[in-house]
Amino acid sequence: xxxxxxxxxxxxxxxxxxxxxxxxxxxxxxxxxxxxxxxxxxxxxxxxxxxxxxxxxxxxxxxxxxxxxxxxxxxxxxxxxxxxxxxxxxxxxxxxxxxxxxxxxxxxxxxxxxxxxxxxxxxxxxxxxxxxxxxxxxxxxxxxxxxxxxxxxxxxxxxxxxxxxxxxxxxxxxxxxxxxxxxxxxxxxxxxxxxxxxxxxxxxxxxxxxxxxxxxxxxxxxxxxxxxxxxxxxxxxxxxxxxxxxxxxxxxxxxxxxxxx
Ligand SMILES: Nc1ncnc2c1ncn2[C@@H]1O[C@H](COP(=O)(O)OP(=O)(O)OP(=O)(O)O)[C@@H](O)[C@H]1O
Numbered sequence: 001x002x003x004x005x006x007x008x009x010x011x012x013x014x015x016x017x018x019x020x021x022x023x024x025x026x027x028x029x030x031x032x033x034x035x036x037x038x039x040x041x042x043x044x045x046x047x048x049x050x051x052x053x054x055x056x057x058x059x060x061x062x063x064x065x066x067x068x069x070x071x072x073x074x075x076x077x078x079x080x081x082x083x084x085x086x087x088x089x090x091x092x093x094x095x096x097x098x099x100x101x102x103x104x105x106x107x108x109x110x111x112x113x114x115x116x117x118x119x120x121x122x123x124x125x126x127x128x129x130x131x132x133x134x135x136x137x138x139x140x141x142x143x144x145x146x147x148x149x150x151x152x153x154x155x156x157x158x159x160x161x162x163x164x165x166x167x168x169x170x171x172x173x174x175x176x177x178x179x180x181x182x183x184x185x186x187x188x189x190x191x192x193x194x195x196x197x198x199x200x201x202x203x204x205x206x207x208x209x210x211x212x213x214x215x216x217x218x219x220x221x222x223x224x225x226x227x228x229x230x231x232x233x234x235x236x237x238x239x240x241x242x243x244x245x246x247x248x249x250x251x252x253x254x255x256x257x258x259x260x261x
Contacts, residue, residue: 001025002163002196006056007046016042017053018220024213026161027193029185031207032200033231034217035241040200041082043217044167047198048079061161074102077163078149082171084141086133092144093129096120099151115154119147122184138172146181156194166199170206178203182210204245208232208256216240228256 002024009017017039024030024047032040045051047058049065058065060077078099086095096119100112108116120126123146128136133144146169153162170178189195201207207214207228214231216223218240224231229251237258238244245258 001059001061001161002047002198003059003062004043004047004056005059007043007053007058008055009042009046009051009053016220017046020056020217020220020222022215022222022225024163024196024198026196027189028212029189029197029199029210030213030215031211032198032215032217033202033204033207033240034223038217038240039220040217041167042220044079044165044198044200048077048165049073060163071102074152076153076157076160077165078152080145080149080164080166080169082167084145089132089134091129092120092125092131092133092136095133095144096125096147096151099148099154102152111155115151116147119151119154122150123147124180139174139177142169142172143177143181146184150188153195156192161194161196162192163196164198166197168200168202170201170203178206182206186210204232204237204258208258232256232258 004020004022007017007020008015020043032043034040042051046053060068093116096116097108100108100115104112120129123143125140125143125147128140128144133141136144149164153164156162170181173181185197189197211228213226214228215225216231216236223240224236234245234247243260245260248257248259
């Protein structure tokens with residue numbers, strides 16, 4: 001399990017996160033929502049050890065993140081940042097193989113190659129293997145990045161959980177691939193309950209449909225967290241986004257939709 005305990009993060013006099021506590025559990029998809037500038041990416045960076053909180057701690061399997069080396073983290077936790085881009089031309093196979101870097105020192109093993117192949121098939125980018133990554137469309141690049149991060153944590157490790165943390169994974173995807181990706185994540189979680197998946201998204205309805213847990217951030221604080229029923233009330237959404245939604249809910253069918261007029 002990944003836990004944030006009373007996280008406060010500030011730059012100068014500006015507090016970006018204040019007293020944020022939450023948990024991310026195995027077998028669950030936790031989605032972080034909130035308006036622009038709320039502190040979502042900052043929280044993700046704190047969870048990934050990219051930023052050091054002023055107060056509070058992040059615990060991975062009960063141990064402070066500081067206790068893990070970058071290599072140890074790289075072997076069990078993959079991070080997909082916002083707007084990943086490369087400055088040099090690599091082909092798609094090479095980009096996906098970057099996911100295996102924490103697992104080999106000089107030459108990839110057959111197992112590393114197998115992970116790349118399987119993840120590329122899973123995310124529908126095998127056909128692009130020889131293409132120059134820089135020539136791909138935004139959506140194609142995003143799917144290659146999914147393959148890269150999943151390749152990194154492709155194989156279960158006995159007695160350990162694996163972590164996938166993604167900042168806005170859906171931004172470049174059309175509606176088909178958005179749904180496909182969310183279904184793929186759900187399938188992975190069903191088949192491999194040692195996976196902990198965390199994502200920042202902007203689409204409230206996708207979060208309502210797919211998330212096991214939602215964390216709504218507003219002004220650096222957790223405004224609400226829990227199931228969609230706990231979080232996506234008209235009042236919470238209006239507080240966060242300054243727009244009052246029409247909520248269409250059918251609890252018997254476990255469906256909740258938000259419209260804005
Ligand atoms: N290095 C920095 N110096 C000053 N302010 C910063 C810095 N990094 C982030 N901020 C500010 O902190 C706030 C939270 O930023 P963050 O990127 O976490 O927001 P976000 O919720 O991910 O937003 P978005 O949905 O727009 O991506 C923003 O107001 C941002 O401008």
